[in-house]
Amino acid sequence: MDEASLAGPRERALAAAPVRVVSARVGLGRRLANLWSRRELLWGLVFSDIRIKYKNSALGIFWSMLSPAFTLAVYYMVFSLFLKNGIPNFVVYLFAGLVVWNMFLTAVSTATGVIVDRAALVKKVSFPREILALSNVGAAIVYFVVQVVVLVVFLLVLRHAPAWGFLWLLPVSFLALAAFSAALSVVMSAVNVYFRDMKHLIEVVLQLWFWLTPVVYSYENSIAPHLAAHGLSILYFLNPVTLVVVTFQRVFYVTPVVHSTVTGQVLNILPTWSFARFLELNLALLALSLVAFVVAEAVFGRLEGNFESEL
Amino acid sequence: MTTVIEVRGVTKQFKIHHERHQSLKERLLHPRSGSTELFNALREVSFDVGAGETVGIVGHNGSGKSTLLKCICGVLKPTAGQIRLRGSLAALLELGAGFQPELSGRDNVYLYGAMLGLSRRTVDAVFDEIVEFSEIAPFIDTQVKFYSSGMYVRLAFAVAVNVDPDILVVDEVLAVGDERFQAKCVDRIQHFQREGRTILLVTHNADQVRALCDRAIVLDGGDLVADGPTHESLRVFRERLLDDAAEHDPEKLLGTIQIESVTTPSGSFEVRSGAGAHLEVTVSSQGAFSGNFVVEVFTRAGLLVSRSDAQGAPVNLVPGVNRVAVDLPTLPLLDGVYDVNLGVVDALGHTVVAWREGAASLQVIYDGREGGIVALGAAVTQL
Numbered sequence: 001m002d003e004a005s006l007a008g009p010r011e012r013a014l015a016a017a018p019v020r021v022v023s024a025r026v027g028l029g030r031r032l033a034n035l036w037s038r039r040e041l042l043w044g045l046v047f048s049d050i051r052i053k054y055k056n057s058a059l060g061i062f063w064s065m066l067s068p069a070f071t072l073a074v075y076y077m078v079f080s081l082f083l084k085n086g087i088p089n090f091v092v093y094l095f096a097g098l099v100v101w102n103m104f105l106t107a108v109s110t111a112t113g114v115i116v117d118r119a120a121l122v123k124k125v126s127f128p129r130e131i132l133a134l135s136n137v138g139a140a141i142v143y144f145v146v147q148v149v150v151l152v153v154f155l156l157v158l159r160h161a162p163a164w165g166f167l168w169l170l171p172v173s174f175l176a177l178a179a180f181s182a183a184l185s186v187v188m189s190a191v192n193v194y195f196r197d198m199k200h201l202i203e204v205v206l207q208l209w210f211w212l213t214p215v216v217y218s219y220e221n222s223i224a225p226h227l228a229a230h231g232l233s234i235l236y237f238l239n240p241v242t243l244v245v246v247t248f249q250r251v252f253y254v255t256p257v258v259h260s261t262v263t264g265q266v267l268n269i270l271p272t273w274s275f276a277r278f279l280e281l282n283l284a285l286l287a288l289s290l291v292a293f294v295v296a297e298a299v300f301g302r303l304e305g306n307f308e309s310e311l
Numbered sequence: 312m313t314t315v316i317e318v319r320g321v322t323k324q325f326k327i328h329h330e331r332h333q334s335l336k337e338r339l340l341h342p343r344s345g346s347t348e349l350f351n352a353l354r355e356v357s358f359d360v361g362a363g364e365t366v367g368i369v370g371h372n373g374s375g376k377s378t379l380l381k382c383i384c385g386v387l388k389p390t391a392g393q394i395r396l397r398g399s400l401a402a403l404l405e406l407g408a409g410f411q412p413e414l415s416g417r418d419n420v421y422l423y424g425a426m427l428g429l430s431r432r433t434v435d436a437v438f439d440e441i442v443e444f445s446e447i448a449p450f451i452d453t454q455v456k457f458y459s460s461g462m463y464v465r466l467a468f469a470v471a472v473n474v475d476p477d478i479l480v481v482d483e484v485l486a487v488g489d490e491r492f493q494a495k496c497v498d499r500i501q502h503f504q505r506e507g508r509t510i511l512l513v514t515h516n517a518d519q520v521r522a523l524c525d526r527a528i529v530l531d532g533g534d535l536v537a538d539g540p541t542h543e544s545l546r547v548f549r550e551r552l553l554d555d556a557a558e559h560d561p562e563k564l565l566g567t568i569q570i571e572s573v574t575t576p577s578g579s580f581e582v583r584s585g586a587g588a589h590l591e592v593t594v595s596s597q598g599a600f601s602g603n604f605v606v607e608v609f610t611r612a613g614l615l616v617s618r619s620d621a622q623g624a625p626v627n628l629v630p631g632v633n634r635v636a637v638d639l640p641t642l643p644l645l646d647g648v649y650d651v652n653l654g655v656v657d658a659l660g661h662t663v664v665a666w667r668e669g670a671a672s673l674q675v676i677y678d679g680r681e682g683g684i685v686a687l688g689a690a691v692t693q694l
Contacts, residue, residue: 014313014362014398014477022385023393044425052413055454124408125426126385305388309326 024305028298035128035297045135050142064143065150068102075216085217086260087269089253092160096252097215097245099147104181104241105206107140111185112192113199119311129307130300133189137182155252163254166247166275172282173247179289180240183296190303193310213241214249218269220256243285246270247278313397315478315509316360316383320392323353323378323533352378354533355392362398362477363507365500367520367541369548370530376513379530380404380482383511398477398509401427406467412456416447416466419455423470437473445469465492472499479503482513497523517545521613542613542650546668567597568628570653570667573637582642584677584686590637592653594665596628602664605654606637608673611647616684625658643686646677 026034054063072095080090087093111133115122118132155162192198214223219242227233237243249270250256256270273281327348353375360366370376381387383394384402409426410419420441424434434441442448445465447458455463472479481500500523503510512523520527520541527544529537529551537547571593582588605620626635637653650672655665677686 014315020385020396021393022382022388022396024388024390026388038425038428040430041425041428044422044431048411048414048418048422051418052411055413121409124386124404126402127426127428306326308387309328 026301028294028301031128031297031301032294035130038128038131041127042131042134042138045131046138046142049135049139053139064146068098068147071102072098079216080261084262086262086265086267087218088258088261089160092155092158093218093249093253093269094216095151095154096248097213099144099151100177100241100245100248101210101213101215102147103140103144104177105210106143107137107181108184108188109202109206110140111136112188112202115189115193115307116196116199116311123308123311129304130186130189130297133185134182137178137185140181141178151252160252161254162252163250166251166278169247169275169278169282170251172279172286173244176282176286176289177241177244179286179293183289183292186293186296186300190300193303193307209239209241212239213245215245218267219246220268220270237281240285240289243281247282250278312361312363314359315362315397316511317395318356318358318379318383318392319394321353321356321379321382321389321394322351322391323375323382323387324390325350325352351533353382353389353530356530356533356535357392358528358535358538360509360511362509363504364526365504365510365512365524367524367527367544368511368513368530369515369517369520369527369545371515371552373532374530375533376530377482380480380511380513384480396478399428399475400478400480401471401474401476402480402482403468403471404480404482406464406471410455410463410467413454415454416451416458420451420466420470423467424474427471427474429474433474437475441466441469441473444473461489461492468496472503476508478509478511480511480513517548518615520545521609521615542609542611542669545613549666549668568600568655568665569595570655570665570670571595571632573651573653573667573671580672581674581676584645584675584679585641585643587641588639588673590639590651590671592635592637592670594628594633594635594655596630596633598630600628600655600664601625602628602655602657604635604637605652605656605663606639607652607654608639608642609650609652610684611650614684616644616649620656626655628655642673642675644675644677645679645681645684645686647675649673649675 021030072091075094075098076091079085079094080087114132114136115129122129122132188198188202219236223236224233227236253270256268256272258267258269259265260267327350356375356379368376368379378387380402381404382389383396384400384404386402386404409423411422414422420438421431421434425431442451445462445468447462447466450458450462455466458466479500500510500512504523510523512520514520524541526539527537527541527548528535529544529548531551536551537544573593574591576589576591580588603620603625605618607618608616610616626633642649650669653667653670654663656663679686679688681687681689
């Protein structure tokens, strides 16, 4: 009788089981495959994050609404009552851009500190560490979805129809944003282990980043002409969030050319690109963001080797 | 036999920061801060573990045994070398480290399960067993932060052992919980052994290793110094402990006293069960010393039959060669070979100054047909 038939079922199953390797360098492909195989942990962490955040609060997830609603109200008052930017129906324009910005902001600002905050877990339990950063991106996506639902209700109340023909841009644009946020979050969470003030620095950078993104002002009207004069239009789109914001504004706000409520002049507030052009740019951004995510994974892999002596 | 754990040339270096420069300003001011030191927690460690083996990893504090275990679990990445694992692995390292205090026990079972790599459906299937094993059914929907530390550990242990691991890694956890729970843990581990699972047990409790393991690996200062049958490895472990103690021995007593040889008056080490054994021990000493003898008797399977320490009158050793009689007045044991370990400790029993593992082997002869260790001579008669 050969050895295999003598062995019990457990041993036979074992002999067929795949071999896992723990070593200093793990290939990128294996890292990504490993990450994918642990996706269930990611969902688990996303929902436990959300549950923990609102466990002891009476209003629960509505708190995640209150802060964006407040921001919306403040910017609306400032830019349509005091510093009139002349954009008609400004609240829709603002809301469309703000949901995008909020997701990016929430993801990156919460993910940056997460490896340090969960040091106890990182040092005791084995799992792909970047899942912690990704779980914050996941939670940000959940809040994003809730805010989009509120935006839709808002539009229904205002009887403001979106640009139906452009609607299919949203999933592409959203995925690009999610991939870019994930890439940045993964890198930042690892860098923060080595430079602890990255957590504070990122807050400052994100504030600056907000004003570089056309959420409360219109890109075409305020900056594009100046850049175009020097042939530097492309410069503005180095900020990946801009394209996503502009796409969301194009879909929800609809009209690229309006009459200013202040001077009555014609304002060109959004790019007048066709659907095909928008799609092309968004697909390009999605591709670049996915590449950025893979690069982020590689960087994280290099940095995580020394986590335990830094935490 | 299938190899389930293959450790190949694993080295783990830690950077020790004497001054931590963790803020950006400090990093910029001291770009290559010189105050880090490399420390080798493991050096070129290699061994294989086959399916169904129970292997003990022993070593004193700082020997690298926990580092090795963490590398095997994937919590740490080796600096060089690699570890290949086959089959699923559950680790009982610092039980409950993965728990979220704000969540209920139920949610934590699922979350912890996911961390161990289990799908929700798999946890569903064993959820009731987990709750039953942990004995906290009434509190399963209470937030974990309200649990007592015992409940916390029980729940974590219950999850880890109910997830059907092929490899179970246990690190000192048997030292926690009350006695009854410890017994339950040991029972569970023995159950796992019978099921042919592979177990790695890290501890500095030699008795536990003797009781559970067929094989032991000894680590000392990051080096693998022994890998073999439990009793042989444990001999190395004890010798290393003595060597180590010698370095930190304030009175420089160690090494000055040696247990040279053990004989019997008749020259034979055969003993009839129930009779006694008289051992004559030759001890050389460089100085005068007053201390006690420790006598241990083990079965060949490594089970401790008896340990008597610091009992009876102290022995006064004089410089030169001393002869000491060790009397075992009665050995009511079953047929077999028993190993005797001898040691000399100081009067307070704190410091071992000499140790001889396997000082003598006694062949006990017994005609009865009982099973176990002790010859009780149970007799049954009709009344």
